Amino acid sequence: MIYHKPTIKINLVGGIVSAGDLYDILSAAEKAGVENIRFGNRQQLYFTVAKDRLEELKQGLACVNVSYEQNEDNHPNILSSYAIEDVFYTSEWLREGVYKDILDLFDYKPRVKINLVDKNQTFFPFFTGNFNFVASDTSNYWYLYVRFPKTNIIYNWPSLVYSEDIPGLSKLLEELIFANKDKFYDQPAIDGNLLHKQASAEGDFVIQPISNALKLPEFKLPYYEGFNRYGNKTWLGIYRRDELFPLAFLKDVCKICLQTRIGQLYTTPWKSIVIKGIESVDRDLWDNVLCKYRINVRHASNELNWQVEDLCEYGLKLKNYLVRKFNEEDIRTYRLCFAIKTQPKTGLFGSIVIRTQQDIARDTPLAEEHFELLYTKGFNPNSKDFVSFKKGVPKDELAADLIELCNIFYELQSRTDVVSVPVYLEEDNSMKAEEKQLDKVYQCKHCLTVYDEEYGDELNGVEAGTSFETITTYHCPTCDAPKEDFALLNGKLRAYIIDEG
Secondary structure (H helix, E strand, O other), rough: OOOOOEEEOOOOOHEEEEEEHHHHHHHHHHHHHOOOEOOOOOOOOOOOOOHHHHHHHHHHHHHHHOOOOOOOOOOEEEHHHHHHOOOOOOOOOOHHHHHHHHHOOOOOOOOOOEEEEEOOOOOOOOOOOEEEEEEEEOOEEEEEEEEOOOOOEEEEEEEEEEEHHHHHHHHHHHHHHHOOOOHOOOOOOHHHHOOOOOOOOOOOOOEEEEOOOOOOOOOOOOOOHHHHEOOOEEEEEEEOOOOEEEEHHHHHHHHHHHHHHOOEEEEEOOOEEEEEEEOOHHHHHHHHHHHOOOOOOOOOOHOOOOOOOOOOOHHHHHHHHHHHHHHHOOOOOOOOOOEEEEOOOOOOOOOEEEEEOOOOHOOOHHOOOOOEEEEEEEHOOOOOOOOEEEEEHHHHHHHHHHHHHHHHHHHHHHOOOOOOOOOOOOOOOOEEEEEEEEEEEHEEEOOOOOOEEEOOOOOHOOOOOOHHHHHOOOOOOOOOOOOHHHOOOOOOOEEEEEOOO
């Protein structure tokens, strides 16, 4: 992340902010000459300020007791899926009070990324955090998946975690990881069982055995813009193509919320905001403020399914360029999501990744850039197993190659037989290539997700090295198809294990 001027980051914990608190933040920023606000991938708030107004801003934020970081991200925001509760789905037990009770118990500022998400939704990423808590079927108990910092090594915590223990366990795990970086931080191999043993010895937490392995829903990104009915009320989603929300507009939004007794606003990992609980009688107020600031709330769906690094103008320009190309060709992107990576280990969420192959900090003209295209195993955006599709792709060929990859995805979706994605890779000494014999690799005939006996399936509680034939009951982690719908593959597959952080 490159800071050209003082950049302020404010964590909106869990993506939840009261209208009054946001109004106070905006007022302090406005007095310091700030005109636009951004939201980040982890539901945080960003804005830049002129150097000669920085002290004025700091004083204003201090007056309203708001914590912030300047040109730093040492304390990542805690991400939660509460923003879409009752909007896109209704949880069995995970309600507003549970989220807030957990968030209120955090008495420290985490140095690692923490996710709190419901297992039945697909709008929020599951494993982009370091401590990924996923709500189970048992009331007030959560699965925990530890993704060790600066790695893609994921450890499935062997027991469920009680809601009220999440803050304390997170604090203990963070302390153990940072005190033992040679074992748990940015290492090529990590023993998750050792971390569990140390945490169990030092902490006393309520535990519940895991009776059912976590099963995630098939990825579908709901349309999250505009006015939409739920129950007898309306919610409003607002996305900005340039990621810039006019400060004056957001202040008016807060005023309407306060006027109509809407207590909170919500930010999302797609850098949008959600306002819930709009009454029919108040609809004109919202229409008027959108008209006043010329806010468009009906973008094409193939523009909404992109992840770009925070404060990355380069990636944003590239995204908008590719979206225009997709629109020209009328390309379908349903059930896909894209990520643009310009830096290593940013951990973005995406089933297709466009990665720069030069250092953008050198201000290389976009036309001279080359890119690598990757996709995740089974095109599952929650997977961290990446396969290289093409490398050294110039900008003028990038859209065509992306369209080709999209077409491969839909061709595979339409087949009833089991077909392996035809990917041919050149040798590359800069990456580690592992050649696997496919006589021990099985593939789901519905979504093409692969079960590799070498790696097992930790998310479903299957240890590495487990023979597929010996598994009594198994379901596809992507589409929930039964074991009987997997078929043995033949030939060779060359997969690149790529550290996305």
